[in-house]
Amino acid sequence: MNNMTVKMPYQCFINGQFINADDGKTYDTINPTDGSVIASVSSASLVDVDKAVAAAKEAFENGEWGRMNARERGRLMYRLADLMEEHQEELATIESIDSGAVYTLALKTHVGMSVQTFRYFAGWCDKIQGATIPINQARPNHNLTFTKKEPIGVCAIVIPWNYPLMMLAWKSAACLAAGNTLVLKPAQVTPLTSLKFAELSAKAGFPKGVINILPGSGKKLQLIIFLDLGHPASCTDDVCLNKALHLRATQGNQMKGRMNKRMHMNINVFFFPDQGMGAVYFNKGENCIAAGRLFVEESIHDEFVRKVVEEIKKMKIGDPLDRSTDHGPQNHKAHLEKLLQYCETGVKEGATLVYGGRQVNRPGFFMEPTVFTDVEDHMYIAQEESFGPVMVISKFKNGDIDGVLRRANSTEYGLASGVFTRDISKALYISEKLEAGTVFINTYNKTDVAAPFGGFKQSGFGKDLGEEALHEYLRTKAITVEY
Numbered sequence: 001m002n003n004m005t006v007k008m009p010y011q012c013f014i015n016g017q018f019i020n021a022d023d024g025k026t027y028d029t030i031n032p033t034d035g036s037v038i039a040s041v042s043s044a045s046l047v048d049v050d051k052a053v054a055a056a057k058e059a060f061e062n063g064e065w066g067r068m069n070a071r072e073r074g075r076l077m078y079r080l081a082d083l084m085e086e087h088q089e090e091l092a093t094i095e096s097i098d099s100g101a102v103y104t105l106a107l108k109t110h111v112g113m114s115v116q117t118f119r120y121f122a123g124w125c126d127k128i129q130g131a132t133i134p135i136n137q138a139r140p141n142h143n144l145t146f147t148k149k150e151p152i153g154v155c156a157i158v159i160p161w162n163y164p165l166m167m168l169a170w171k172s173a174a175c176l177a178a179g180n181t182l183v184l185k186p187a188q189v190t191p192l193t194s195l196k197f198a199e200l201s202a203k204a205g206f207p208k209g210v211i212n213i214l215p216g217s218g219k220k221l222q223l224i225i226f227l228d229l230g231h232p233a234s235c236t237d238d239v240c241l242n243k244a245l246h247l248r249a250t251q252g253n254q255m256k257g258r259m260n261k262r263m264h265m266n267i268n269v270f271f272f273p274d275q276g277m278g279a280v281y282f283n284k285g286e287n288c289i290a291a292g293r294l295f296v297e298e299s300i301h302d303e304f305v306r307k308v309v310e311e312i313k314k315m316k317i318g319d320p321l322d323r324s325t326d327h328g329p330q331n332h333k334a335h336l337e338k339l340l341q342y343c344e345t346g347v348k349e350g351a352t353l354v355y356g357g358r359q360v361n362r363p364g365f366f367m368e369p370t371v372f373t374d375v376e377d378h379m380y381i382a383q384e385e386s387f388g389p390v391m392v393i394s395k396f397k398n399g400d401i402d403g404v405l406r407r408a409n410s411t412e413y414g415l416a417s418g419v420f421t422r423d424i425s426k427a428l429y430i431s432e433k434l435e436a437g438t439v440f441i442n443t444y445n446k447t448d449v450a451a452p453f454g455g456f457k458q459s460g461f462g463k464d465l466g467e468e469a470l471h472e473y474l475r476t477k478a479i480t481v482e483y
């Protein structure tokens with residue numbers, strides 16, 4: 001493994017052990033900074049899926065995990081969080097090399113929020129409880145009805161490549177706190193922090209079979225896990241996969257479809273005559289709540305664009321392991337190529353390319369931070385998210401709040417949104433009218449482990465984080481006793 005001084009596993013993690021894929025196949029994971037091979041990673045096969053699901057089922061139904069009390073479960077999760085914190089610099093280095101995340105951001109957000117997430121849900125383990133319910137009965141005080149919250153069982157989890165470790169934490173921490181076991185598939189292009197996480201989970205003392213990690217190719221393995229095996233699902237992935245999952249769920253499959261999608265065109269941010277910038281370029285734009293489209297009031301439009309370009313020119317583009325770097329490489333080559341095509345489409349449709357739009361002239365998968373103006377509602381770049389460092393700006397007439405709200409809401413997606421203005425009444429009115437699961441006011445990217453996160457419309461089903469995330473991994477049983 002070149003370019004890395006840390007020692008880490010690269011095999012499938014099944015039933016508490018690192019093992020080669022059943023057919024022995026491997027694939028190379030690539031360093032986006034220079035295009036070099038980091039390591040050859042096991043590529044899970046159908047047999048490996050069966051092994052992992054069987055191990056998870058055994059751990060849930062007959063193993064130590066299924067018999068463990070809630071407080072002990074929380075103790076293991078706290079221990080795992082402590083180990084992740086102890087290895088935070090190592091995890092951040094792996095994340096930078098494998099995903100291209102700037103090290104300082106990887107340390108604070110990718111790893112830091114992962115640790116916080118496990119600690120938060122560890123605290124919930126012994127606080128999951130039902131309720132007593134007064135029911136209609138012939139004689140008073142002769143029936144007792146109460147509910148119990150029970151774990152679902154084996155859960156299948158698929159995570160994306162933009163925040164490999166953090167998305168693992170968002171999904172698996174709530175899943176484990178509820179008492180489930182899991183089979184997790186990391187993104188093919190960013191498997192390494194998931195495998196290091198598996199190693200730390202074993203060190204923390206998690207019983208075998210509770211956590212299983214299957215690196216490998218994308219859609220084929222996902223569909224096998226979800227559609228053929230039909231286990232409860234948590235997925236942050238693309239629209240096509242989620243539609244397939246939803247179709248299968250409506251056909252009677254006993255699958256809990258919890259499909260938080262990484263959307264296209266899921267963000268709208270409004271700028272009145274008071275503004276901000278970091279909503280777009282955070283984590284190279286590879287951020288599910290990156291500001292996909294900005295609506296800027298006419299009175300400040302030109303000055304806003306000028307200041308944005310001025311700030312972009314100050315950004316240092318380079319090696320993500322360099323602590324002074326602001327902007328690292330895109331996650332992988334195919335994504336960079338899609339971003340370049342996206343920019344070409346914007347130019348062809350008549351949008352004005354103010355800055356960027358090209359690959360940086362250096363080794364690796366670096367994209368120039370990009371700004372488009374004069375973007376009209378019908379254009380492709382107004383309707384589809386780049387998922388990269390591309391700022392798409394549309395004007396709106398001074399004071400035309402309802403008009404710009406109609407434009408913003410005329411999309412089938414609604415993950416997050418934002419508004420920047422000193423007029424708090426205007427801000428709250430807009431927050432009520434926006435059809436999005438999250439609204440930021442005079443701030444952006446301010447997520448917290450205690451606050452629920454998830455979208456409206458086609459931007460996903462269910463929530464991550466907060467108490468609401470637990471309910472995605474629990475089922476409610478009602479029990480009535482006559483006495």
